[in-house]
Amino acid sequence: QQTHRTIATATAVWNPKPWWTNRFTAGADWLRDENFKFFPKNSLGSYQGLSNTGDISQNRRGTERYTLDYLGDVTVGAGKDLTQHFSAGFQILDLRDEFVLATGQGLTVNSNNTVSAASSKSAAQGFVQTRSIGFLGQWQGAWKDRVYVTAGARIDANSAFGNTKEWFFLPKL
16 A cells, blocks of 8 residues: 655735734645555465455545635724624635546466456446535624624535535524
């Protein structure tokens, strides 16, 4: 088995005023797995089933994830009896996952240990890509730093629900 993984993240913070903050974040996660299995042809019956004729398989999987999000916050009345925070932002997610699997049985010689050299071969392949986007807003109030109220909402769309699926609304209080 061999795995390669790279994770990258970048964050930028911009605060043009003490009461106004902005945060941008971008990220990527690349993953590649390769699995290789080989049972050499043998006449001693060391393995179970048809593996004694020579058994080989390769499984390769690649996954890519990308994220981009923004969150802005405005504070009103800091240090007073009533403090309010207004937040808004968005988030975009993109996922791509693919795999290829090939197996073979019945090798003529052990030195040619490739799936294409097997007398019986099978393969499978898959691909999935989903995208999600969401927008959020929130109000948070604090009275004398003792009583707190939060109200917010998020609206999302996701390609996993199909192209004709409507946006969905997620409130919170």
